[in-house]
Amino acid sequence: MTLCVVQATPTIPQERYHEDLTIRPLTDGKVVTAFTFTTLLGGASPRDPRDAESSAQHYTLFPLTLGQILREYSVTELHLSLNAGKWNYNSWGFPDHPSVGTGAELWAWMADGGPLSVDDRWMGLRNALAGLFCASLGSLDDRRTSSPASAFPLSSVPFPHDSTPYALRHATLPSEHVCTENLTPFLKLLPCKSRAGLARLLDPQRVFDTDWHGLGVHVRSTEAGIELRLGAQAVFDPVRRSRGKRRDWSFQSLFDRQIDVACPVASSSTIHLVVPDIRGYNLSPEPVASNDTVNVYSPTSHVPLDIAMSWPEEHIFKYPLPPPAPQTPLSVKRTLYGSSQTRGVLFVSFSNNDHSPITVGYLETLPALVTLWMHTMKVDVGGIARDDLVSDMIYHPPLLLANGHHGPSTLQTTLTIPGKSTLRLSVDVSKTFLKYTEHPPDAMRGWDLPPAVLFPVLLLLDGERTNASLAGQSIPKRIYTPTLLVDLPTPDFSMPYNVIILSCTLMTLIFGSIFNLLTRKWTIVKMHD
């Protein structure tokens, strides 16, 4: 019956499914794994928000639950990531999927127009995704939403027929934690679920035991159609599992599983193993293709597949000392210091590990819990103030919204970091005093501040910046700084009645005394008879 429907409808788009796994063993013994499951809905395009009628949706490989959400809110481009842990750029290099900010991050590009406003659709989208992925995405409300378009540019192909304006909505929830309840709906979006193919390896017991793990959903529209990329990344530490002795690993030891069934609907399924520079390891089985840096395996031809890597010469693994040079051209540290609960200093240091200057965009999005004092912003390199290295600064104060909330404040600038030096940026911040009802139940824990984002900038070779060597290069992908924890001053939570009673008593005492004085009549009395 289903087959008949498919054959009878000529407009059914061509769907293709690819799966890919990249494994990078690192010199410090860690193993970075990145799963990418790509579904291409050929010939399809996002719904124009102005089109009222909604055609029926028939998918064979593309997940219907996600397709319905995308259609309902006419989302052109969607990026959702749920991560736990701090991505260590210095040792692990750039991640395969760049969205590695701690917590939940959601951003969507939507075409404007139609009966529903972009903000209404954004609200519907995040609530629908919250339901789909069992995550607290519903709390990504207007207190956390901003639209930093240059940091998160539109990568989709816009509608060809007219110049529809597109709007970006971006929000992060750093305190969100990714766990099994998010992985289960994530795996349900795959055509083979976790029963076959590479997704067979995603055992929650093991994936959520890693040093860093994250899930990502990325939808964009390309020339070929709508592309859905589901990504899962994890950084395993085989040394820890072997109690600090060996860095040998295999699928069986990392995932507690091996690939025993290939996914029959996958048009391609590949495993890329980035081989380390240092020698002295054994690899099994033999790759189907290889070059100097990458070994390629195919689980379709080779089932069951259990790739294993071992260092037979090495009895006890020793961490490389001194630690290897940073893997990324730029290292970033962000701290919030100051012992007072009312004030502090936000301090970001950017270290250029390269010899040529690097120009990056810097985006700070802070909820209105903390206020940036922009007049105190200082930029220095080696103790010397260098305001000339800051350009294109855009600051949006926390706007008061119609519902009484304050939106986030955003600071976006372009920074040029000279070669082999450290640029330090500091801004005073003050912490807000909240009503007692606005504090979370664990108020003393503090509030998480979202990560700052460094993003590549297009270096314009015009006017002031004709000298390309002065501005240098930019970074290839976004860099997320770790999140921050800010402790806000707390009121006493057991006091509402006491405060009402005591304050009102004082007011009535003064009020009563004054009116007593003003209204009573003065007389002279005889003290005793």
Place this chain on the structure above:
Amino acid sequence: MDSTSLFPLLVSFRLLLACIPLHLISGLQHDHQLSSPLTSYSRLKEGLWLYSHNIDPYAGGVFRHSPLFLSIFSTLLPPLPIVWALSDIVGAWALLRIWRARQRVGKGSGGRAGGLVAAAFLLNPYLFLPSLALSASTFENTAVLLTLMFASEGKPSAALLALAFSTHLCISTLLLLLPVLMLLVTSPVSQLASPQEFRGDLRTTCKYAGQFVAYWLVLLGASSLMVGDVYCEQSYRASLTLPDLTPNPGLWWYFFTEMFDHFRPFFLMVFSVHLVIYILPICIKFQHDALYASFLLVGILGIFKAYLTLADPGLFLSMFALFPEVYPYLRHPIVTTLVHIHAALLLPLFHALWVTEGRGNANFYYAASLVMGVAGGMGVVDACYAGLRIAFGDVAEGERNNWAVVQE
């Protein structure tokens, strides 16, 4: 030492204080006792920064100062401590002139007492500490004193303009409108000992009220032209709805931090109306001495104002110098002083224990602010008592054991 030498000495002392390098006293600028979100210096600097970068300074809820400060400090002169010192000196001079008008002494005469009046203003720690912290409350106090000075000297236009300015800077000063209007049509000379019915011309009073409204609207219009109507939203509404719950020595902040959400609008209304309630009874009872009525209302503001700083009770305490005739009738001046000292020492201590040291909690500071409220209340109640009691004179020395003046 007479006032001709004491006043210049105080002025030069105040100017010397203005020369302290800013970074030495930067701790004062962030002190919650000395400046509120409506008056703080760092917010003024932030507003100026935003304004110079073409960002609406009122958008973020950070800047709530008057647009007048924006225009003055972004064009005429930078916000230097000397401006605050000059404002303090003008305030002291205005207080001295009010005192002269009340005592009916000419310029130059008045002797030592005149110098002491200036000293009561310039050496009052409640006033010069906020001034060193570069809090805008210094300008508010000076505007209030200029209003009373012009009103005492019978210069209606100048007085009403000054009142319009001080209302523009701080909406709570509107409380002083009625006594200032009364003062304009009567005399500043002390009538406390011989109360009479109000004999001012009501039509003239209404005319002055209209004049005040006109000045105020002009100021509002000028502000609106400059920054749009967001100023009223950010500054005037802040005094009524308390959006920023930064602690201060007043009673509002902790009350509304701890308030249940659904009762919040009701109690905001209660707290605002409560301020207004005092105007009529005090003005009726002290209709014979409008300057004393305004003094008492300044005292009320110094206890119950939203976003209170120490400068508000400070103005009330300094104004005590204007009324030496009531001193013999104060019932407990020493106790009031001691409670004030107690509160003034506890406030910074408990504030530090709560937010800096982390050893105390918010209740500590709240308790200190309650003590501050008690101290303020004792001062106002005592002043009110003495102002009424003076009319009944003294019982003769030998008869004190037999007769007493009391209220029924």
